[in-house]
Amino acid sequence: MEEFDCPARVREELSRVLQSDHFHATPKRRAMLTFLIEEALAGRADTLKGYAIGLAVFGRDENFDPQSDPIVRLEARRLRHDLDSYYIAEGARNPIRISIPKGQYAPKFHDNLASVTARDGSTTGNDETAGSHVPEEVNASPRSVRTSSRLPWLVAGGAVLFALLVLGAAVVMLFQPAQQVRLEASQPSVMVLPFSVTSTDPEQQILAAGIAEQIMTALSRFPDFRIFWPPSGRKVGETFDPVEIGRQENVAFLISGSVASEGEIVRVGAKLVHSPSKRVLWSGSYDRKRSRTTLLEIEKSIASEIATVAGQPYGVIKSELASNLPAGGEPSNDSFECVLRGYVYRRNFSRQLHAKVQECLNRAVKRDPDYVEAWAMLGWLYLDSARFGLAAEGDKELAFDSALDAASHALSLDGNNILALKALSSINHYMGNIEEGERLAKKALDLNPNDPDTLAQLGWRLAVVGKFEEGIPYLEKAIERTRNAPGWYFHLIAINHLLNGRYAEMLTAAKKGVLDGSGVSWCLVAIAQSKLGNKAAARAALEKMAEVSPGLGRDPGTFLRSHQASEQIVSSLTAGLKEAGWTTPAGQ
The missing domain is CATH 1.25.40.10 (Tetratricopeptide repeat domain)
Structure with a gap:
């Protein structure tokens, strides 16, 4: 690729990337990408060092040492993976490609059109037959790009796409810190299989692929899941055996389904299978009237409901995992298990469980200091020491301070982490900062409107101070979306x-x-x-x-x-x- 030097079009490409549902970077990594690009466009690429990025993006102070605190290196590595995954899939035909070469932080900008044209064998003249090879318009919306570029993948690109994604994931895993690899290995693995169809109708084919993609996107907003693409060689519309694929790919939870239509009714069926036990943990059916809504709205609404059932804190997957926790509640060497025990504790705030769960989480953050959810859950436990009278006499304010420190540290690692925002919202509420508590709860809901626990947190926060008309609908919606609330x-x-x-x-x-x-x-x-x-x-x-x-x-x-x-x-x-x-x- 040739390097591309046009600030206006680079900023257009940045906007396209940031607005895409297929760019899965965290808010901090998005801020990092924006900072790197703006600095490079301003002619300061040579100043992009770990120290400067740590101060500008990650809130570190002047004592920040990039050698002892690897946050910038780790996040840059993950950002490269985010960009690679995006350009392999939706961004493959974008006019410009952004990259961050290994070993440096200064971004590079490449003319992507020439390589796409060469790869497709299309012409650049006015030949009308070349229309199917021309990349999407520069000003096309992310949704229109995604929809129109999906069908070629359905026909021919699935195997290549999967192979490249697996290769990229393998490279990332190779260079991940040992603690990160260990932590991810203990988190639940989820695969969303392409939904089957009984028709050759292209719309049904697109809807089947789109629902699977949207479920993965929605699930990614819930913490602690490892989400896997389906194995190569599989096509949209095929019928799958989830248990067999789970065994072959070593994935515990698989979501599969089907798409059909009867007249104006689009019917989508889905199920969640636990591969090791060969059990169907949940199944559901959704009907939508096509004339009342668009195909994309049908896709998004159904996918959101399925992801909510599966991924929420008290959803099917975590409930299944919680039911199999070892008895006794002794501090675990598995950091994810400590967070899972935190969710179990937070169902009923058992005084008997509190001390053991808090000890477990304290060990988790020492063992895995970058584990955001462990810090956030620890903030909840310290808060409960203060608000439920579990702290020693005279230590209530110290417990509040510890809660604030833990939740704030979680947000310093990921400024838009949902669990951390909810914890900090509750801590502010109990410390008397009512408006700040509401603001943080609303921010958490904006980031993941599919999380019933976030709905319930906000509804409770509003109603308890007397705003019943505003708060009760949130609580009712949370209950409606939660099995065994x-x-x-x-x-x-x-x-x-x-x-x-x-x-x-x-x-x-x-x-x-x-x-x-x-x-x-x-x-x-x-x-x-x-x-x-x-x-x-x-x-x-x-x-x-x-x-x-x-x-x-x-x-x-x-x-x-x-x-x-x-x-x-x-x-x-x-x-x-x-x-x-x-x-x-x-x-x-």
Whole structure:
């Protein structure tokens, strides 16, 4: 390729790359790419050293030592892989190609049209027959490029594409740090197979390939998954045996499906298979009316739903993994297992699990200091030490500081990590920074609108301070998208029913919460049973509340205010508890 020197068109190409769904770089690596290109275009390519990049992109201070802190080298290596993967697939026919040669940080810009033309054997004149070989227009939208360039791959390019991707992945793995290789090896492996079709209709072929691609894109927004392309030689429209492919490729979880149509109805079926056990963990069917929406909207909406079912924190895959965790909860040498135990703990905030999970995560961040999710989950555990009274007397503020440090460090590693944003949102909320907590929760939702836990976090954050009209729909949407939702998803919904005099509905929501053993859920059950005239059931629930949550049993007002609950919520719950038979404990 010849080097290309035209700043305006280079910036056009940068914009094209950053807007593409097929460019899978993290926000930090996107910022790094932008910085490198702008510095090079400004004539400062020779100043692009690790120290300068660490300060400008990764927030390091003047004491930053690139030799002892390898963040820039690691992220540059991953950025090269992101670019290579993009230009192998969607960007293959872009007019310009951006690269970052190994051993340096200064980017290079190449004229990609000549190589594409030579590769295709097309002409550059006005020959009308050359139209099928002409690259996409420079100003074409990412979606239009992706759609129109997909069909040639379906016909002939799948094997070549896969081979190049495997080669690129192998090179990256070869040079990854040992701790990164070890960590990734323990994370769940997922493969999305091309969906089968029964028709030769090109639209169905495109939809089948597109859904698989969109599922992979949506899954990539959830942490801790290793996502694999299907094996070479497989074509869109084929029927696959997921268990056999999982065995051959050493992949644990496989998503497959089919596309069909009946008149104006597009019907998509999907299933998630656990290859080692040969079990179908989930299956679903989706119907969409073609006349009401476009093919791309159908593709994206169905893929988002499938990825949500599979990838969310309390989704099918992590629930399956959690159900097979070793008993005992002793600190593990597997850092991913420590994060998974954190999710298990956060279903019901068990006091018995807290110390073991926190110890496990502390060991994880020492063993794998760049593991963002471990730092973020550790922030949650320190926060719980403070907000649930688990810290030693006088150490509450220290626990808050430790929580803030851990979550902030996670964001310094990846400024748009969803789990870190949610942790920092909650920490700010409990430290009294209500508006900042809301802002961070909304940012997390913007980055991954398919995550029900993010929806629930934002909904809870809004409703607990009295913004029920805004918060309750988020909670309801989170519950709708989650199989076996955690109990705390229902707390503010039950309280909203109480404030509106809907006591039967309140009891239903509260009972769904007690499945996780929450003291707040038992509090809400006691109030609802009392309102419905079931005094014996109310007293039994009060006893369970005091047993599970001593702080709530001793002083409900202080407990609720510590969660930043509005005075309306505090007064209504306190009055309801007294009506149910609660009295101030003796000697208090």
